[in-house]
Amino acid sequence: MTATIEPEVGKSRRRKEDERLITGRTRWTDNLSLPGMLHMAVLRSPFAHAKIVSIDTSAAKGASGVVAVYTAKDLDPEGAIGLPCAWPITPDMKAPRRPVLAADTVNFAGEGVAVVVARTSAEAHDALEEIDVEYDELPVILDMEAAIADGAPLVHEDLGTNTSAVWKFDSAEAGTGGNVEEAISSAEVVLKRRFRQQRLVPAFMEPRACVVDPTSTQITMWAATQVPHILRVMSALTLGIPEHKLRVIAPDVGGGFGGKIGVLPEEMMSLLVAQKLGKPVKWNETRSETMLAAHHGRDQIQDITITSTRDGQVTGLKVELLANLGAYNGLVGPGVPILGAFMFNAIYKFPAYHFACTNVYTTTTLTDAYRGAGRPEATFAIERIMDELAVELGMDPMELREKNWIKHEEFPFTTVCGLTYDSGNYEAATEKAKQLFDYDGLRAEQAERRKSGDKVQLGIGISTFTEMCGLAPSRVLGSLDYGAGGWEYASIRMLPTGKVEVTTGASAHGQGHETAWSQIVADQLGVAFEDVEILHGDTQSSHKGLDTYGSRSLVVGGIAVIKAAEKVVAKAKPIAAHLLECAEDDLEFAGGKFTVKGTDTSTTMGDVALATFFAHNLPDGVEPSLDSDATFDPENFSFPHGTHLCAAEVDTETGRIKLRSYVCVDDVGVAVNPLIVEGQVHGGLAQGIAQALFEGTEHDETGTLTTGTFADYLLPSAADLPSFTTDRTETPSTTNPLGAKGVGEAGTIASTPAVVNAVIDAVRQFGVNDIEMPLTPMRVWHAMRHGTTDAGGPGRDEAGGGLGSIDATGGAQ
Amino acid sequence: MRITVTVDGTKYTDEVEPRTLLVHHLREKLGKVGTVVGCDTSNCGACTVHLDGHSVKSCSVLAVQADGCEVTTIEGLARDGQLHPVQKAFNDNHALQCGFCTPGMIMQSIDLLADNPDPDEQAVREGLEGNLCRCTGYQNIVRAVRDAAQHMSPGAGPEAERIAETKHAGVGGD
Ligand code: FES
Ligand code: FES
Numbered sequence: 001m002t003a004t005i006e007p008e009v010g011k012s013r014r015r016k017e018d019e020r021l022i023t024g025r026t027r028w029t030d031n032l033s034l035p036g037m038l039h040m041a042v043l044r045s046p047f048a049h050a051k052i053v054s055i056d057t058s059a060a061k062g063a064s065g066v067v068a069v070y071t072a073k074d075l076d077p078e079g080a081i082g083l084p085c086a087w088p089i090t091p092d093m094k095a096p097r098r099p100v101l102a103a104d105t106v107n108f109a110g111e112g113v114a115v116v117v118a119r120t121s122a123e124a125h126d127a128l129e130e131i132d133v134e135y136d137e138l139p140v141i142l143d144m145e146a147a148i149a150d151g152a153p154l155v156h157e158d159l160g161t162n163t164s165a166v167w168k169f170d171s172a173e174a175g176t177g178g179n180v181e182e183a184i185s186s187a188e189v190v191l192k193r194r195f196r197q198q199r200l201v202p203a204f205m206e207p208r209a210c211v212v213d214p215t216s217t218q219i220t221m222w223a224a225t226q227v228p229h230i231l232r233v234m235s236a237l238t239l240g241i242p243e244h245k246l247r248v249i250a251p252d253v254g255g256g257f258g259g260k261i262g263v264l265p266e267e268m269m270s271l272l273v274a275q276k277l278g279k280p281v282k283w284n285e286t287r288s289e290t291m292l293a294a295h296h297g298r299d300q301i302q303d304i305t306i307t308s309t310r311d312g313q314v315t316g317l318k319v320e321l322l323a324n325l326g327a328y329n330g331l332v333g334p335g336v337p338i339l340g341a342f343m344f345n346a347i348y349k350f351p352a353y354h355f356a357c358t359n360v361y362t363t364t365t366l367t368d369a370y371r372g373a374g375r376p377e378a379t380f381a382i383e384r385i386m387d388e389l390a391v392e393l394g395m396d397p398m399e400l401r402e403k404n405w406i407k408h409e410e411f412p413f414t415t416v417c418g419l420t421y422d423s424g425n426y427e428a429a430t431e432k433a434k435q436l437f438d439y440d441g442l443r444a445e446q447a448e449r450r451k452s453g454d455k456v457q458l459g460i461g462i463s464t465f466t467e468m469c470g471l472a473p474s475r476v477l478g479s480l481d482y483g484a485g486g487w488e489y490a491s492i493r494m495l496p497t498g499k500v501e502v503t504t505g506a507s508a509h510g511q512g513h514e515t516a517w518s519q520i521v522a523d524q525l526g527v528a529f530e531d532v533e534i535l536h537g538d539t540q541s542s543h544k545g546l547d548t549y550g551s552r553s554l555v556v557g558g559i560a561v562i563k564a565a566e567k568v569v570a571k572a573k574p575i576a577a578h579l580l581e582c583a584e585d586d587l588e589f590a591g592g593k594f595t596v597k598g599t600d601t602s603t604t605m606g607d608v609a610l611a612t613f614f615a616h617n618l619p620d621g622v623e624p625s626l627d628s629d630a631t632f633d634p635e636n637f638s639f640p641h642g643t644h645l646c647a648a649e650v651d652t653e654t655g656r657i658k659l660r661s662y663v664c665v666d667d668v669g670v671a672v673n674p675l676i677v678e679g680q681v682h683g684g685l686a687q688g689i690a691q692a693l694f695e696g697t698e699h700d701e702t703g704t705l706t707t708g709t710f711a712d713y714l715l716p717s718a719a720d721l722p723s724f725t726t727d728r729t730e731t732p733s734t735t736n737p738l739g740a741k742g743v744g745e746a747g748t749i750a751s752t753p754a755v756v757n758a759v760i761d762a763v764r765q766f767g768v769n770d771i772e773m774p775l776t777p778m779r780v781w782h783a784m785r786h787g788t789t790d791a792g793g794p795g796r797d798e799a800g801g802g803l804g805s806i807d808a809t810g811g812a813q
Numbered sequence: 814m815r816i817t818v819t820v821d822g823t824k825y826t827d828e829v830e831p832r833t834l835l836v837h838h839l840r841e842k843l844g845k846v847g848t849v850v851g852c853d854t855s856n857c858g859a860c861t862v863h864l865d866g867h868s869v870k871s872c873s874v875l876a877v878q879a880d881g882c883e884v885t886t887i888e889g890l891a892r893d894g895q896l897h898p899v900q901k902a903f904n905d906n907h908a909l910q911c912g913f914c915t916p917g918m919i920m921q922s923i924d925l926l927a928d929n930p931d932p933d934e935q936a937v938r939e940g941l942e943g944n945l946c947r948c949t950g951y952q953n954i955v956r957a958v959r960d961a962a963q964h965m966s967p968g969a970g971p972e973a974e975r976i977a978e979t980k981h982a983g984v985g986g987d
Contacts, residue, residue, distance in 0.1 A: 018904040021912030022896070022919065024847020024887035031846035122832075205851045205859060205913040205947050254849075254913030255947050287852035510911025510948050675907045682950030683910060710856035710945065718938040718951040747950075 005591040008519035008529055009738070012675035015515040016534075017508075020252075027251035029209040029224045034280040037211070038067055040273055041124035042266060042283070043114040043131050044292060045106035048142075048703025049155070049363040050135035052104055052113060060116055060130035065123030068277060069131065071114045072103035075272050079103055083328070084234045084263055086483035087335035089359070093165040096156040096361070098328040100265045100272070105138065107155055107327035108365050109703050110292030115269055117281060140703040144301060144322045144360045155327055155361040164325055164334060164359040169341050169417070171353040177416035178352035180305075183316025187307035191392055193385050197377045198696035198773050199299040199324070201291055201707075202370045203715055204509075206254020208294055209284040210267050212274035219275070222249045223267060226256040227547040228507050230331075230484070232539045234263040239271055250537035253509035257687070258369030259294055260509065261549050262331050266293075291708045296697060297370020299324040300337065302381045312393050314404050316352035319344050319381070323359050323367075330368030334359055338480060339468075339550075340374030342417040346382045347426055347466045347641060348404040353416040363703055369549060371687055372745040375467045376752060383463045383753035387760065388769060397757070398430075398439070401464050412734075419468065421639045422734045426464060429665040429729045433643040436725055437663040442647050450765060458660070459648045459762025463754035466641035469742030471550030474633050488552065489544040490560035491629035492521070492568050496613035498606025500525060500532045502564075505545015506557030507537035511744065512676045513553060517561055519672055520738070524565035525605055526592020544631070551742030554672065555638045559736050563630035571626050572608045578619040579603055579611055638733045640741040642666035644750040648758035652766075655781030657693060657759055663725040664750065669733040669741035677743050681726050684747020690716050691748075692755035696774045714774075816880035820845060821889025829876045835869075836860045838876035839886060847888040847916055851945070858944030861917035862886045868924035870917075870943070887916035890923075899923050902961035903954075910948035918944050922958045931962050 020026050057069040072079070082097040101112050114131050118124035139153035146152055147162040155162055171177030184190055210223040219241060225231050228250040236243040253260065266283050274281040285293070305318040323337040337357040345353055386404075390397035406413045408425045415421065434440075439460070446458040471477070474485030489505040502521055506513060518532040535541040548557075569589055576594035577584040580601055587594045595602040608626070611617065615624035644664040650657055664681065671677045694714040698706045707713040732739030752773070759775050760768060767787030771779050817826040820843055827842055839845040839862070848871060851859030855873040862871045863885040871884075890897040899922050902908070909915040918941065925932065925940035932940065937955045946954065 014904050015907065017912070018909060021909055021915050022887075022900040022903050023891055024845075024916050026847065026912065028846070028849060028913070030849070031840075033841075122830075122837075203947055205857065205911065205945065206849070207851070253911065255911040257947070287854065287857070510913075512910070679907045679910060679949060679953060682952045683948045684950070686950035687947075709854045710852045711854045715945050715947065717943070717945060718941040718955060721938075721951055723934065723952050723955070724950070 005526065008522040009670070009672050011519065011673065013515055013519060013529065013673055015512050015676070016518060017512060017514050028206060028254060029211055029222050029251060030284045032211045032222055032282065034211065034213055037280040037282055038117050038119065038277065039121040039124045040115055040117050040270055040281050040283040041121065041128055042112040042269070043116070043128045044289065045102065045109055045111045045113055047106060047135050047137055048109045048140045049138040050106050051138060052102060052106065053134040053136050055114060056132040057114060059132070060127040063123070063127040063130050065119040066116060066127045067119065068117045069114060069127070070273065072099060072101040075269065076100055081238060081268065083265055083268065084238055085329035085331060085334065087332045087481065089167050089334045089338060089481055090165040093334065094159045094161060094163065095329055096159060100268045108363055109705060110365055111327070112265055112269070115273060117273055117277065121284065140701070141363045142699055142703055144324050144362060147360050147362050148358065155363055162361045164329070164361055167338055167357050169355040171416045174418060176418040177350065178316070180316045180318045180352045180354040183307045183352040184305060184318065187315055188310045189308045189392060190305065191385065191389050192303070192305045193388060193770070195302045195304065195381050195384060196772055197298040197300040197302065197380065199367065200297045200370055200691055200695050201697060201713055202257045202259025202294070202297055204255030204257055204259050207285045207287055207290045208260065208264065208266070210270050211280060211282045212270045213280040214274045214278060215280060218245050218247055219271070220247045220249065221267070221271065222251055224253050224260060225250050226253070226260040226507065226509055226549060228537055228539055229505060229545040229547050231263055231267065235268065235271060238263070238268060241271070248539045250507050256509040257371040258297065258373055258549060261369045262295055288709055291713060292365060292705055295330050295333070295366050295368040296326070297367060298377060299367050300377050302377065304381050304385050306385050306389055308389060308393070310393065312395050312400050312403050314348060314350055317344060317350050319355045321357040323357055324362055324364065325359050326362060326364045326366030328366050330366045333366055333368040335480065335482060336367070336369055336374045338374065340378035342419055342468060343375045343378035344382050345416050346379060347406060347464055349406055350416045364699065371684065371748045372467070373550065375745065376688065376749045379463070379465045379749045380753045383465065384756060387462070387757045391764065397462050401462065405464065420636060421466065422636060423731045424466065424639060424641050425667065425729060425731045426641060426643070429641065429667050430464065430643040432727060432729060433645050433663050433665040436665070436727060437645040437661065439645065455653055456649050456651050457762045459650060459758040459760065461646040461648065461754040461756065461758025461761060463644040463750045463757065465750040466639050467745060467749050468637040469551040469640055470555035470634055470638040471552045472637060473635060484546060485633065486546065486552070486556065487631050487633035488546055488557040488560045489542070489629065489631045490557065490564045492564045492627065494568060494605070494609040494626035496610050498527065498531065498609050500527055501535060502532060502561060503535045503542035504557050504561060505542050506548050506553040507545065508548060508553070511553060511680070512673065516554060516672045516676060517558065520558055520561050521565060524562055525568060526590065527605060551744040554740050555733070555736055555742045556632060556634055558672070558738060558740065559634070560630050560632035562737055563632050564628050567628035567630060568626050571628060572605060574619050574622060575612055576603050576608050579608065579617070634736065636735040638669065638735060638741040640666065640668045640743060640746050642746060642750055644754040646754040646758040648755065648762055650759060650762040650780060652784060655777035655784065657775060657777070657780060659689070659722045659755065661725065662722055665727045665729055666743070666746050667729045667731050667741070668743040668746065670730060670739035671728065672738070672740060677728070678726055680743045681747045682724060684745060685724050685751045686716060686721055688748040688751030689721065689755050691752045692773055692775060694720065694774050814877050816877055818879045818882060818884055820884045821886055831875070831877055833876040834872050835874040835876050835879050836871035839871060839884070845886050845888055848886045849913060849916060851913065856945065858921060859914050859917045861920040861944065863920055863924065868921050887919060890919070897923065898964040899926070899958070899961040902957040902964065906953045906957035906960055908949060908953040908957035914944060914946040918946065918954055922961065925958065926962055926965060930965065932959065934959070
C-alpha cells in the first residue's frame with residue numbers, strides 16, 4: 001500500500017506563523033503586562049566622551065510615580081559587572097570592561113548613566129529629565145585612522161592604545177597558498193583600492209525590550225532577542241544567577257538581522273533592578289534610543305591590492321582592514337571582520353592571499369553583527385575590485401570573473417583560505433541570470449546611450465558571490481577563538497494522539513521556522529504538516545540551543561530536527577514490529593507507515609505512539625517513549641552562491657539613480673520552502689541595496705549621531721525600491737542530508753556591489769572609478785563633475801575619452 | 814479627560830491624560846496590543862489604525878482627538894471568523910516575515926484600496942510610502958495588495974466600517 005505522499009520539502013507552503021501576525025494576536029515583549037509591573041527607563045549620555053563629575057538623582061527620586069533611581073554606584077557598587085564578549089580574537093586582545101551603567105566616564109553618546117523605575121513608562125521617562133549629571137568633556141575620537149595615529153587621545157586611558165587587536169591570515173604561512181608580496185613584486189598588473197563600508201543601523205522594526213519577573217522561585221525574562229539560550233547562560237555568568245533559576249523567553253520577535261544578538265546592558269540592568277525591587281520590571285526602548293544604543297554594523301576601511309597577469313589571471317590578493325568596534329566589544333563584534341577574512345577570495349581561485357585586520361576603538365556606539373556580518377564587506381570589496389581590474393585590463397567584467405572562478409567540475413574545492421567548498425555551479429546560475437536580465441541587449445543599449453550622449457546613462461553591475469553559511473563547525477569556531485560551539489539542538493515529542501511537538505534551539509525572529517521545520521518533520525515522520533507544532537524561543541521548552549544568526553537555522557538547526565526524527569523512527573520500529581508480530585528487518589518505514597515488506601499489513605506512526613502511551617503491550621525492555629533529541633554539529637559550512645545583475649539608470653544632470661532592473665539567481669541548495677526563500681532574498685536585496693544607495697549613519701564633530709531617527713536615517717520605503725526578478729538554481733549541498741545551504745544573508749551580501757558596480761559603470765565615462773556609499777544623488781553628481789580622487793586606480797585620465805559631449809550638455813553646474 | 818471611543822465595535826469610556834497618544838490608549842488601557850509602536854517620529858507606520866474609516870498613524874493622534882470616533886484596529890478586521898481579504902492576501906503572498914510592520918501595512922493597504930480599488934504597482938508603492946518594513950523588501954506586500962484588490966467584495970474595506978459607525982451612532986450615540 002504505497003500511496004505516494006507528496007513530499008512537504010520543496011512545497012511553497014503558506015506560513016503557519018502568519019495567522020497570529022495578520023490578526024494582531026501576537027506576543028511582542030512590549031505586549032506583556034504583569035501584576036505590579038514597573039517600568040524602567042535609561043538616562044543616556046548626550047556626550048560621546050566625557051568624565052562623569054557628579055550625578056544628582058534626588059529630584060528624580062521625588063518625581064511622580066518613581067519607585068527607584070539607580071546609578072552605577074547602586075547597581076554595581078564594586079564595579080565588577082562587565083558585559084560579555086564571546087569572541088576574543090587574539091590572546092592579547094585589549095578589551096575594556098563594558099559596564100552595565102557608566103560609572104566614571106561615558107564613551108559614546110547613548111551610553112547609559114542612570115535608570116529610573118516608575119509605575120508607568122511615561123513617568124519613568126519624565127523623571128529622566130530630573131536627573132542632573134555634570135560632565136567634563138573629553139576629546140571625541142570618531143575617525144579610525146586618527147584613532148590609531150601616534151599621540152591620539154584614547155578612548156580607554158587604561159588600555160594605552162585604541163587598537164584592540166590585529167588579526168592576520170597569510171596563505172603562505174597557513175600553507176594554503178602562495179606569498180602575496182611575491183605576487184605583488186612579480187605581477188604584470190597591480191591594482192590598489194580603498195573602499196569604505198559605511199556604518200549602518202540594523203533597524204529591525206520592533207525596538208528592543210525585556211520584561212523580568214523575579215516574583216517566583218525562578219526568574220523569568222522575556223526579551224526581544226535572537227539569542228535566548230546565549231542570553232540565559234551569559235546572564236548567569238555575568239550576574240551570578242544560578243542558570244537553572246533563570247528562564248529566558250523570546251516570544252514573537254520583530255526582526256533582528258544580527259541587531260538582536262547582543263547581551264544588553266539594559267537586559268542586565270532589568271535583571272538587577274527587578275531582583276532588587278522584587279517586582280516585575282519592563283524595559284522598552286524608543287526608536288531614538290535604538291538608533292543610538294543598539295549596536296551598529298559594518299564600518300570598515302578596506303585597502304585592497306589585487307594582482308594579475310595582463311590577460312586577466314588573478315595572482316594574488318592583499319587585504320588590509322580597519323574595523324571600527326565603537327567604544328566597546330560587542331558580544332561577537334571583534335570577530336565580525338574575521339568572518340569576512342575567509343570570503344575575500346569569493347568564488348575565485350586565488351593562488352596567494354594575505355589578510356590583516358586592525359580592530360579600533362572610537363567613541364561611538366559599538367558595532368557587532370549585522371546581516372551577513374563580515375561577508376557583505378568582503379564581497380563588496382572583491383566584486384568592486386574585479387570590476388576595476390576588468391577596466392584596467394580592458395576586459396568585460398563578466399569575462400574576468402569567468403576566467404577566475406572555480407569551475408563546476410572542480411568541486412569540492414579548497415580555497416586559498418583553507419575552506420572546502422562542497423558544491424557549486426557558478427556557470428549555471430550566471431547563465432540563467434544573464435538570460436533573465438538580457439545581458440547582451442542591455443550592454444548594446446548602454447553603448448547606444450553612451451554614443452548618443454543621452455542625458456540618462458545606463459550602467460550594468462555584476463556581483464557573483466558565495467558565502468559561508470551554517471555557522472558553524474564547533475572545531476572551526478574553536479580554532480578562531482570563538483567562545484562557544486556551533487552545534488544546534490532539537491527534540492521531538494510524539495504525543496499519544498499522533499501529533500508531534502518539536503523543539504528547536506534555533507529561535508526565530510521572522511524567518512518562518514515554524515513552517516519550514518513542520519515541513520521537514522512531516523516528511524521525516526510521515527505526519528501531516530498541520531499535526532506538527534514547533535516550540536522555540538523558550539529555554540524551558542527548547543532547553544538547549546545556540547540560537548539564530550549567520551544563516552545557521554536550517555542548515556544546522558534543521559538538520560538537528562532530522563537527526564531527532566531519525567531517532568524517533570528508530571525507537572518506533574521495534575515497537576511497530578512487536579505490534580505487527582514480525583521481525584524488525586521485515587519492516588519498512590515510508591509516509592508515516594511501518595509496513596511489513598511485500599504485504600498490506602501496516603501500522604502508522606500515530607498508532608505506535610498511542611500504543612507506546614498505553615504501554616500495555618511493548619516488547620520486553622523497551623522504554624515507553626518515542627521522544628528523542630539530537631544535537632547536530634556540522635562538519636563543514638555550506639556555501640550558497642549566486643549571480644546578481646543590476647541595471648541602473650543615472651541622470652547625468654541630477655545624479656539621480658533609478659534601478660531599472662535587478663535580476664538574481666541564487667543557489668541555496670535544496671529549498672525547503674521556495675516561497676520563504678524568495679521572501680528572504682527580497683528582504684536581503686532591500687537591505688543590501690539600501691547600503692548602496694540610502695543608508696549610513698552620520699555624526700557631527702561632537703560625536704552626536706545626526707541620523708538618529710527614521711526621519712534622518714533613510715530606511716527605504718516601498719516607493720524607493722524596484723521589483724526584483726529572482727530565480728534559483730539548485731546544486732545540493734553535500735555536507736548535510738537536506739542538501740540545503742542557507743539563504744538569510746545572500747541578498748544582502750550580493751546586492752550592494754551589484755548596485756554600486758552598475759552606477760560606476762554608468763558614470764565611469766566621466767572619469768569616475770569610485771563613489772563612497774551611500775550613493776546619494778549629490779555624491780554621484782559630484783563624482784561626475786570632479787571624477788574620482790582615488791589614488792592608485794585607473795584615474796580619470798585613462799577613462800572618460802569621447803564623452804565630452806555629455807559634459808558639455810550637462811549644465812547642472 | 815473623559816473620552817468615549819468605539820474600538821473594533823465595542824464602546825469604551827475612559828479617563829485619559831490629555832497627552833496620551835491614541836496608540837498608548839489602545840495598547841495600555843484597552844489591551845489592544847495588536848497595534849504596535851515602531852518609532853517615535855511618526856515615520857514607520859507600524860501603529861496605523863483606521864479612525865472613522867481612514868488610516869491614521871495612531872502615534873500621531875491624541876487619544877482625546879478620538880473622542881466620539883470609531884477606531885478599527887488589526888484585531889477588529891476579521892469579521893465573523895473570516896479574515897479580511899487583505900489579511901488573507903498577505904498570507905497567500907508571503908507578504909510578511911517578522912510581522913511587526915504587518916498590522917500597520919494591512920490597515921494602510923485597506924485604506925489605499927478604498928481610494929483606488931485597482932492600483933498598479935507604482936500606486937501601491939506610493940500608497941505605502943509611510944509604512945516601513947525591514948524584512949520583506951516590499952515586493953510581496955505590493956503583490957498582496959494587488960491580489961487583494963481582485964478579491965475585495967463591497968463592504969470589505971473602510972466603507973463597511975463607516976457604515977458600522979453610523980449604525981453605532983444611531984443605537985448608542987453619546
Ligand atoms: S509608531 Fe507610529 S509611525 Fe512609527
Ligand atoms: S515583516 Fe518584519 S518589518 Fe515587515
